[in-house]
Amino acid sequence: MIESKKRWRMEKPDDQIVQHLQKELNLSAVSAKLLASRGFFDVDKTKAFLHMDESSMHDPFLLHDMDKAVARIKQAIANEEMILVYGDYDADGVTSTSVMMSALQQLDANVTFAIPNRFIDGYGPSERLFKAAFEDGVNLIITVDNGISGVNEIQMAKDLGMDVIVTDHHEAGEILPPADAIIHPRHPRGSYPFGELAGVGVAFKVAHALLGEIPKQLLELVAIGTVADLVSLHDENRYFVQEGIKQLRKSNRPAIQALCQIAGTEQNQIDEETIGFLFGPRINALGRLSDAGPGVDLFLSTDSVEAMTLAKVLDSHNKERQGIVSQMTEEAIAMVESGEIGQDPHVIIVAKEGWNPGVVGIVASRLVEKYYRPSIVLGLDSEKGIAKGSARSIEGFHLYNELAKNRDILPHFGGHPMAAGITLAIEDVADLRNRMQEQAEAELTEEDLQPIQQIDISISLEEIDLASIESLKKLGPFGMDFPKPMYCIERVNIASMRKIGANQNHVKMELSDGPQTLDAVGFSQGHLADELTPGVAVSFIGDLQVNEWNGRKKPQFMITDAKTDDWQLYDIRGIRQVNRWNQLIKVDQTLYLAFDQKTVIHFETLLNVDIVLISKNQAFPTPKPYIVLLDIPQDEQMLEAVLTHIQPKRIYAHFFASEPTYFEGMPSRDQFKWYYGFLTKRPSFDLQTNVNELAKHKGWSSSTLFFMTEVFFDLGFVKINNGRIDMQEDAVKRDLAESTVYQSREQQMQLEQKLLYAPYMELRQWFDTRLVEQTVPEEEQQWI
Template sequence: MASINKKWVIQRPNEQHVEHLQKQLKLSPIAAKILVARGCQTVEQAQKILSMDEQAIHDPFLLHNMDKAVARIEQALEAGEKILIYGDYDADGITSTTVMLHTLLDLGADVDFVIPNRFAHGYGPNEQLFREAHEKGVQLIITVDNGISGIEPIRVAKELGMDVIVTDHHEAGEVLPPADVIIHPRVPEGHYPFGELAGVGVALKVAHALYGEIPTHLYELAAIGTIADLVPLVDENRYIVKQGIKHLRQSQSPWVEAFCKVASAKQAEINEETIGFYFGPRLNAIGRLGDAMPGVHFMKSEDMETAKELAELLNSKNAERKNIVATITEEAVAMIESDDKLKNAHVLVVAQEGWNPGVVGIVASMLVEQYYRPTIVLSLDTEKGTAKGSARSIEGFHLFNELAKNRDILPHFGGHPMAAGMTLAAAHVEQLQMRLNEQAKACLTEEQLIPKLTIDIPLELSEITVEAIEEIGQLGPFGTDFPKPVFALEQVKVSAMRKIGANENHLKLELDDGYCTMDAVGFNKGYLFNEISYGVALSFVGDLQINEWQNRKKPQFMVQDVQSNEWQLFDLRGKKQLVNIPQEETLFVVFDKQLVPYFEQHVPVTLAEQIVGQKPYVAVLDLPPNEERLAELLQRLQPQRIYAHFYTASSQYFSGMPTRQHFSWYYGFLKKRPNFALQQHIEPLAKHIGLNIDVINFMTKVFFELGFVTIENGLTTVVESAPKQALETAPSYKERSAQIQLEQKLLYATYSELKQWLDGQMSRED
């Protein structure tokens, strides 16, 4: 299949645990399998997923120094101090800022906010912005979704006489900033029962502590930031997102309606995918391209006109971001494809002047998906002589640790095993690539360079119902550390298939396991139409969906990947053109060397006796001289696909073998006509006898080979003294008989008969 190099890793949930949960909780087999695959072995563990309540929310005062933070904020409220919320430019930062702003405004604060510009100020606390805040009379700064690494700017803020409360969730270094209060779920380690809150989750905890009760009206904001920041959807995060989705579906906020409109989403159907694929990217885009502060104004908008205007801004920025990403990706791919050394490297490093550093992380992810290599994408600044960018990795290459080995040429970097950001001298880019490539060679095996697709829920077609799919939705939200299940249908066959869509780039299939059938759709999988043959056992990976049409609901499988352990037969017999055959992967074989010029006009041809090397597919262009030659070829090549064309210039099958009565009549005819000029009279003879000219020539040749006739100067005469011999002993009789049998087996057999015969040839042991 198209993803033949992708290794499938199929996990199978414990059947006893599945049956236990299914029986005790009255669940469908699919829902029970999902729960077991997600680590639930007991009813109690499953209930925590199925029926979370407010008890999942921990006391905010369990966060270290929360009492001090609340006291300082309340002091500022009472004294009417100016408060500045200092946010971050991604979706988590924007929602964190909005949550804190909502809270303080509700409590009557004199509060404003600022978000640093990615390009002008960089990430985290910025000394210039802090100095500007001081000039405006700010007395208290509250950071949200950042601050834990802002040691020097916070020191400056303190020197200027401002107090600083840091609320953050990012990794803390060995040295903490000199803030008055730090609210962090992992600082000090183990103090708070759940350390995986997003920045907006930490902001929500501060809001909870200030309000004195859970601020349910802020769940919708917290859900967006939590999903967009890809933190684990377990414990508190899971409950926050679940409640947030519920509130978003019922929200009267103008920005929610406006968001749904520009994203073409139905508000009543908002789920984690709506947030992750439509809302989050639009919020992230504005900060990637420039000033992120309109994102906060949007989520604070109280009238529909303002909400629509700002939603359109976010939408246009997201479209602009997509175009920039597409352009950079195209340029990066061209760079890789034109450089064999780079293309074959274990680590890909691409750099170019003018690339937007705000989107290179997305580009790196796309390149990893395409090439499955650790990848660094850098934007070059020739004036400063620097390279700034992002990296993404694969399993087995700990990005942070490997980058750390190059601190001498990599002064600024940060990240984790799978992603990182960095700035270095442009002059050191090539050296970094060479070093990382050698490091990767030392730690990555060939096996690790094969992309893996983990499948955790194998299904039977009989298990898939509309009710079961609806039940899956109740297990959500799905996300990091509680991923959406990947389903597999194993050993099913395609009973019908067609291309769909205006450009025929999608595929509609009917899958059959011998007992049940089911519709399947492959978006952007139209190319598989030429790679799937009927009657072959296939395995499909994908998702489940309900297709509703004219008030009728049907389950539908959404195809992500396809594989087969069987070889496939593609029937091109009788086709005039050899199309849709992947030439680079196919060996085009001809048995008759006289036909080489004929086929060379269309495809690269190899004579059967001159084959050197091997390819995964073979196209047999002409009819072999006999079964043995074809069998020997297939046994040696063991192809994954056979394209059967079997061209022959003169088919014998329909002319057939003349009967003994035909031979007898023709012999008597010649006996009465000595010195018969056959070629001169063959056409009227053919009409008279009811046989075609080819058959008459064949019978004449048989008589000649057996000595029954002589042919001199074009005249045919019967030899009356010739000894009796069986017609079947003539070489031409044997050849024609064998040719007819061969054509029957190869050229005129049904698809299933041909597949069965070829299968027998490839699997037989001589």
């Protein structure tokens, strides 16, 4: 048995709906199943989702105040007023600024931009920067990806005589800023049909309205900001990303070409994962560590040399960011593991002096990923007396609402159900930790604290081919609210398996369900090679990809998790080096069993664990899920009784035999006859002294001679005194098989053949026939 890392959650789509979609839309079976599992039942709506065009976009003037904003901006351009585009320091903010700047420059506006410094100005409108803009002669400020919460700062700008247009997508508070126009997809007095635009999407709508036509050349920037900001990939956003990726793949923009080069990716292969994992982190790294302005300069640059120089700046900052995140994550994990913040907390709150506030959100996400607990990571500033950081949550714990219960000690906080930013006094951190712990204990059940893995569909190996994988790619782009699919392959066999990688921490398998096979790879899943055994049916979840090698394409399954309910047999027979197999065993869940006292003595120092000696007339040990069979029992019934009682999920078969008999065999009757005749001619024979000479003479082993002597003694044919054999003249004639010594050797040879020397699958079959679920009455739980 192997338990999955997470709780798998999968619902089976309706077969009739699947077949209907497949037929009407000419989809592969896998694509139709995936769409049906995600709630696409209507053919027309599904078709509209899959095949989007310009008609998927809404009229920008449906946005509240758009007419006011366009009129004021055109007035500023006509009067040659100075315009400031005020952005944000993340990827959405940088691309929003770039889109707005591009549109205004196209209209020959007198325009510049400013982005707040995370460490000096914090998020959103900054009085410092607004005052600097006024002193520079700015007449109109246009915020992008921020501003909706800047009530006081915008009032100050108005008091100074500047006009302000806010374009934003973040949650609006009860009081809106006193701006001249507010462009927001969820404006409380608006009725825009789609409220999930990213900041760059809002900026694009303004650009569209200003230019009077769709600025398609800007869609590549919209795609980057939309994917990086993790907004819903439905409606307009889906179209923006779909079309934007097409633009990115053939873009002549120096910034895109430079980013591809430093990220080591082919431009014609750009997709949403390229944006999310390669472009986004590099753009975000600027604002996390210093000034995000170079990001805008990069996207606005028309010079390839300048663009490459700026791209290298982004890459350098990203590498620095990665190092900082790794160190902070290690420190945070050490705090959790040491119990410094409490034993098994329901909410993790870690804080340390000097932690970079620009990356605390990433560290919080790492903690959630590792422990599956709501996590808050705070950087302490003892000079200012404040703790500032980010929080990430899990399903079932509404982070914003729970933080709101602590407003009295949280002067500044904001966010969503799953993420938030907070600032509080250092002396209140311990109080917040205690309060949040109590709140989490009241809100979260044990089940809530087990991570969930949503699975889209179960697929068979027969359904997986190159055509079906290519058809699945056409369902993209994937992202928020339309995530990359997770597939389940249920109860398949492992035809072959081996560890790969320099550190042997990855695994490569060939999966089989009989006639069909499929290659599978698990990165950082090397442990599966130690845990999965032949002959078990295993279920896997993961992703489908095309593996191309030397011009040949093959389907490949990328393993995320695995589980099996089958019991497993681990063959550790003949591995003398105990540490080679014992280090793979979970000692606290394992019974180490021996059937001979000599075995206990042999292993007790080697293993440094408690060994249970199984013998007749002894109570059964308390069951554990795993057992190690250190040696071979005296008879099958004894082992069968143990298996019936324990019903182990894992059996580690070592079967140590200090003096194995199977290959030595049983002496023939002719050997017994000759030896008996030999002793008859010598009524008294000193075997101890002469055994080696006699063994050499006959070509037998000395142990064979000792064994035959024990059989004769057991049958009453001889007496033994200090190694001297004396014949019994009045001995009754008896068959060799009547000797218990003879019978024991026969039985031992048979057991060795079945258990010690049998091929793996034969040994597994032997256990299979005996591992039948039985209830053993309490009064019978004793050796008879």
